[in-house]
Amino acid sequence: MAGTSRTFVIRLLLITTIWLVLALSLADMVGERLVNSTRHYVLRTLDRQGQATVDALKSEIQFQAFLTKMMANESSFRKLLTEPSATNLEEANGKLATLTTRQPVSMCYLMDRSGRVLASSNYDAPHSLVGHDYSFREYFEDALAGKTGISLHVGMTTRKRGLFVSCPVQVGDQIAGVLVTKNELSAFEEKLRNSQALVMVVDANGVILLSSQPRWEGRTLDPVGPEVRSTLRDTRRYGDYDLDWSGIWFPRGDSRARVHDQEYFFKAQPFTNVNWRLLAFSETYPVQHTQYLAIALGILLAIALGGVFLWVYQNHKYQTKLAQSEKLYRALYESSADAFLLMDPRDGVVDCNDMALQLVGFQDRVSIRNKLLHEFSPPCQPNGQDSRELEIQLIGETMLKGSGRFEWDLCRNDGTSIPTEVLLTRVDIDGKPILQVIMRDISERKRMEN
Template sequence: MPRIPRRPGRPLSARHWLLLLLPLGLAMVMWQAAQVAREQALQNLVREAENELRLSAAGLESHLTRHDYLPQLLASREMVKRFLTNRGHQDPMPLNVLLDQFRAIANVSDVYLLDRYGTTLAASNWHLDNTFIGHNYAFRSYYQDAIAGGRGRFFGLGTQSLERGYYFSAPVWLDTTTPDARPEGVMVIKVLLDAVEASWAEQDAVLMVADQDNIIFMASHPALRMTALYPLSEQEHQALLATRRYADEPLSPSGLEVFERREDGSRLVRFTQGPLGEGSHLGLARHMEAFGWNMHILKPLDAVLKAQWFAALLAGGLYGVVILAGGVGWQRLRLRRERELFAERERQTLAHARDELERNVQLRTRDLTETNRRLSGEIEERRRAEESLRQTQDELIQAAKLAVLGQLAAGINHELNQPLAAIRAYAENARLFLERQRAEAADANLAQIVELTERMAEISAQLRQFSRKSGSTLTAVSVQACFDYALRLYQARLRSDDVRVERHWREEAVWVHADLVRLEQVLVNLIGNALQAMAETPEPRLILAIETPPGQVRISVTDTGPGIPEAQLSRIFEPFYTTKSPGSGLGLGLSISSRIVSDLGGRIEATNPPGGGACFTLTLPRDERSDAPCPAPTEEQRSHA
């Protein structure tokens, strides 16, 4: 800024002071506006980060805890106990195959059995080069907790695969009667975390999870994984290496630096090194009590900087308009004073025009402010309406599933009454044998009671699996497995109605890109409708078929019932439209099935085959894993078929 020349000894005039204060006022206005905009933008960013952090933490906890029951369930299997009892005299291959089948069904990484000394006896990866069989894991905390009689949890890198995983363990008891009995083995489940990290990559934020030692073992950005949140001392680094939790990873510092702490608990951070070192972020942390972890989210401050610049430029523009208006007024005042004696009427006209202009500016400003307020309210109302609609749709799908469970109640009641009657008979016989001191016969009756209770548990597990809510991630789903699950739910009704089931597909597994729970619900609805349609058919047949055109999978469910009237084919997928008698249904099953298939990227069609009956065809995108081998069915699955 050029210096204003003035004569020595003379004070600055009003004009000189005005020229000095104008740039200073502009800088003050722009700085103040930028500060206000920055604070508002940071508050909005904090609320957005809190919501994303809460949802991500809930998703991670749900992904891990849903497998908590599986080790205890496998530990109670009779085959596992027999193998530990006759260890060294029994072929481990059947147990390896069983563990691999459970791994595929539960969608976990590995399942393996340790003896009481921590050595792996059987594993689902028995056929791989890096198999766990023969390796000792007594140094792992999940083995130590389980062999002590409890249930273990552990996170770390696998010593063989070097993959990050979360481990669940449970003891295998052979003798539970004596007070000093100890477990004879440990059943372990390993769950990978790559799928959760892949879902984080879609967010406009950096998500990372650190353990109690501040080691970042999960992160949406690959460069942050296996780094220390803050620099470790040599003693801390050696202690971590001794535990073998993270194998031989260097655990170098992440470079995170906090340069501002805010009153709401958030922090402004930046990275001094690495690919994230070019920008600054807003950081929030959330403690996960169930695991002892801390989840962090870093939101980029680009939006805050843009808001600051926009507010500063807007304030500067308004300041310029005000100064310009003041200058124009001052010039007008000078002209008015000079021409006051000669143009009184012109002066009054100019003053009136100026006042009118100011009123119009105020009215327009007020109108624009009110319009912006109404627009913001409408946007917020629409967002709430969309959230309510999504929640209502999800609840409607869950209600439809519970309605199907109500239809299955009669069959499930029959399936449970038979084991209950048998349990009572075996219990009465056991009492008589005990009175007659025939312990072996009483033990045989008690063993039958245990098998019957396991059968009842399988039936109730099928109902719990069907009633659970689905997730939002699409994965590779086996169509044959979904058909088998749906048929198991209707096994009692298939037997009572003497329905012949025909399966038309190849032996190898066919995979689609879908959600397992929602695809199972669609097939259960279609099979249930087919069984209702064939209630009066003399020789009912249920025809299930799978075809694989290029890039797609076509799934069809055909019955031999009366079919669908041609006039109703175009309306059967409409909500609350039903061809059943009053009281037999709400007309929501096919409508919900149509919406589910559409969400999965496919389509559903209804036709009347030439031979009679009705045919519903689903067309879904085929998954790249279509050439993967289909796991062999277990004994329980064959019995349901």
């Protein structure tokens, strides 16, 4: 009897041990898969969030560059550069002041070839830019070289950060001066902070110049010593920023960052044509929760399968949190002043924002879905070419080159023709080519040109 009891106990212990080992092994395997899947999902969400922010800022830059180029053709600026006089100066100052009130820029000014400001939109303000020498700025050198200069820095006179865009002012075949516009990006920054995203824009020197968190602005991404800080101040790009370390630590070879005692995932997105980076951050607690969940699942599997119900609850809670976060980041896309469409090259429109519906006069996304560009355009474009044939040609060029910019007339549902400027960009989503279409109504510009 005692032997049977001892055998039963031994068998029970053996079965229990085997079940415990199997349960813990299964929990470990499932847990590892869950952690990897969650980490992958968070990083993909960061990629989408970062790319949406980069695209939104690129749209701001492109629009400001377009305005600056258009303004550089103003005749009163060429007159002042070639025939300096009190009358021409008054006319140029007045034009700059008028343009500033009509356009989404806070300041614009005209410089001669030496870099001295001849006229400015704030010519009558206490801290007028007139007479200042900005020949040391890179955007001035770029414009003199015939290029569009783009710079994000703190102004020396206003002590405010802004996006500076410069264009050459040509008289005949010669560059006679430089026109500069400044946009303080207040509206963009407000949208960024309202989205509750954790993002920052870092320049080539590692200084944070734009961020959803005000405490990060004017700080360096990495710790710098007194000599480097002095060198940064000598660039005259950072105004009154203290250039202290942001407190963000990046372990090498990892996708994690630590801010003081808080750990984050991060992804970096480069900008094209400018030496900036956008960094997007997300807290790591979803992955940590998944790790704790895996441990709990293993323990509960050893005694019962009740841990399954806990996993379902926690996973649903986590997915809801991520869905809410993704909805907030989509606000940058939906609240844009430009019309955005995602279009399959063959099957037509896949998705769009409200501005796109408003521009073409459709009531809902169902009405525009699966339509190609020529289907809400007049039969022919202003150059006389058939809209369908021209669309096929432009899509083919974009698929090869990656992007393209052109003017295109749309036809609203009410029959109204609208001239637009279109930026067509190829993006690959899950290995499938999709066209990102950004359209801007240029009716006002056309009226000014005519």
